[in-house]
Amino acid sequence: MSLALARKYRPLSFDELIGQEAVSLTLSLALENDRLSHAYLFSGLRGSGKTSTARIFAKALLCEHGTTSHPCGVCSHCKMAVDGRHMDIIEMDAASNRKIDDIRELIEHTKYKPSSGRFKIFIIDEVHMLTKEAFNALLKTLEEPPAFVKFILATTDPLKLPATILSRTQHFRFRKISQPILTKHLEHILNLEGVTYEKSAIDIIARSGAGSVRDALTLLDQAIVYSTNFIDLSTVTNMLGIIEPSLLEGLLNKIMLKDEAGILEFISMASEFESEMVIDELMLYLKDILLSGSTKITPMIIERFFRVLADAKQLLNIGSDGEFVLSLTLFKMMEALQIQDIDGMIRTLEKELNSVKITPSEPIKEESSVPLSPPIVDDNRIVEPEVSPDLPIPEPIKPIDPHAKQFESLIAKLYDRNYELGEGFKNSITYSSFEDNLLSWESTASGENKTLLKNNWGLIRMFVQEIFGFETKIKNIPKELPSVDVEPELITSQAEEPIFMVAEEDELPMTSSCIAPEDGGVEAAKEKDERTILDEPMVAKALELFSPKKVRVKRKS
Numbered sequence: 001m002s003l004a005l006a007r008k009y010r011p012l013s014f015d016e017l018i019g020q021e022a023v024s025l026t027l028s029l030a031l032e033n034d035r036l037s038h039a040y041l042f043s044g045l046r047g048s049g050k051t052s053t054a055r056i057f058a059k060a061l062l063c064e065h066g067t068t069s070h071p072c073g074v075c076s077h078c079k080m081a082v083d084g085r086h087m088d089i090i091e092m093d094a095a096s097n098r099k100i101d102d103i104r105e106l107i108e109h110t111k112y113k114p115s116s117g118r119f120k121i122f123i124i125d126e127v128h129m130l131t132k133e134a135f136n137a138l139l140k141t142l143e144e145p146p147a148f149v150k151f152i153l154a155t156t157d158p159l160k161l162p163a164t165i166l167s168r169t170q171h172f173r174f175r176k177i178s179q180p181i182l183t184k185h186l187e188h189i190l191n192l193e194g195v196t197y198e199k200s201a202i203d204i205i206a207r208s209g210a211g212s213v214r215d216a217l218t219l220l221d222q223a224i225v226y227s228t229n230f231i232d233l234s235t236v237t238n239m240l241g242i243i244e245p246s247l248l249e250g251l252l253n254k255i256m257l258k259d260e261a262g263i264l265e266f267i268s269m270a271s272e273f274e275s276e277m278v279i280d281e282l283m284l285y286l287k288d289i290l291l292s293g294s295t296k297i298t299p300m301i302i303e304r305f306f307r308v309l310a311d312a313k314q315l316l317n318i319g320s321d322g323e324f325v326l327s328l329t330l331f332k333m334m335e336a337l338q339i340q341d342i343d344g345m346i347r348t349l350e351k352e353l354n355s356v357k358i359t360p361s362e363p364i365k366e367e368s369s370v371p372l373s374p375p376i377v378d379d380n381r382i383v384e385p386e387v388s389p390d391l392p393i394p395e396p397i398k399p400i401d402p403h404a405k406q407f408e409s410l411i412a413k414l415y416d417r418n419y420e421l422g423e424g425f426k427n428s429i430t431y432s433s434f435e436d437n438l439l440s441w442e443s444t445a446s447g448e449n450k451t452l453l454k455n456n457w458g459l460i461r462m463f464v465q466e467i468f469g470f471e472t473k474i475k476n477i478p479k480e481l482p483s484v485d486v487e488p489e490l491i492t493s494q495a496e497e498p499i500f501m502v503a504e505e506d507e508l509p510m511t512s513s514c515i516a517p518e519d520g521g522v523e524a525a526k527e528k529d530e531r532t533i534l535d536e537p538m539v540a541k542a543l544e545l546f547s548p549k550k551v552r553v554k555r556k557s
């Protein structure tokens, strides 16, 4: 095998060109229909077929049988072109001939007619390497060359070309050769060469070729020499110094199972490999898992793993100790799994908090109706993923009034003090709102229940003030009371009035630990003078109505 595979299997026609169907087709049509441009630009990854295409195209232009997409390959022009000794095909490598003098010499050449062919073809490889002066010198000729001159410029970096060059050429972009196509190509060549192989080994070579036919073939050359006629997986992984996929699979299993001992074992085994390679291989392996549609690892976890691995690459780039970075990375990957647990905990906690709702501004989320993906974790930040717009957005549920909760404690407190009172209160009083120190409720109290509540009015108010604040006033809104014809609004103006009598003005509370003030809650705090207390209009009226027995209690001195 003296001749390198890349040269031996260089494509000789557009049909043999692999992975560049669009380019082949367009150039073939141009040749067939005689719609030729005077300058072409081929750009793309190294080894993607630019130079081969340029040579096939040149041959097609010069074949004795006329410009054709299928040059005969046997005429003298075709033969000379294939052997690279055609006088009218001038190849120049701009990487080593980048100066203005080189271009001036080339321009001189364009002035002379072709020696034997139809055209004089200039192939300039790596054209982006030319100096600015060289480009400028080339411009005029490129724009208006003699009719017999054709330019084919090739570059791996079209962005480095001046716009003036780009606008004067027909631009063809060469694609990266996909891994399956490369694999197929390699297998085809191995069959022709009579070399046996393991499919997975060829997959790895194709992958390592990274879209370049030339690179993949160079590796294949190497593998053939290395493997004594049978290319197997371990030969290739050894040759490339990469880790076997089965070991990576084992490692990922250990990570998923949080098997620390297993991971440590891997780290000690992997010490013979370059850490960067292990990390690269892990990335590729995860990519394979993602693309294979396997459910073994969710995309969410793959994304987290990928971030951890990307961090590792950065650490390696700043020259950190490889083994240390690898160990750190693998344990971080294991931790990335735990973050999911934390997410779960946070959501459970949020649910619990929502049930005692403290922030009315935020609507409670219905977990079941919106399948939210777990938050993306970036280092220490937790980023909630956006709900995609096609998901149904839940109707925001009316936030629970936190004071309703306080009202419940009021009921509980009343029950606690007096079961009967609690029952009576609960059955007839419904919370409606609490705003600006005004507690509003609706009352359906009547009969005995009403009396009970009236009798315990002081206690109720005390508890209300304990729970809602000392300044709290109460607004009672009677409901379903046939005798009520007083507007609730009227009642509110006297909010400090005891509630159970406001609807029927001739009733008064019987027991009250303190006296209702004339106005304002502050007054309520003040003790009335004991000598004038009986002169209070309401007390007086009460005395008149109930004719109670008066008992004088003296202060202890």
Ligand SMILES: [Zn+2]
Pocket (backbone or CB within 6 Å): 062, 063, 064, 065, 071, 072, 073, 074, 075, 076, 077, 078
């Ligand atoms: Zn020919």
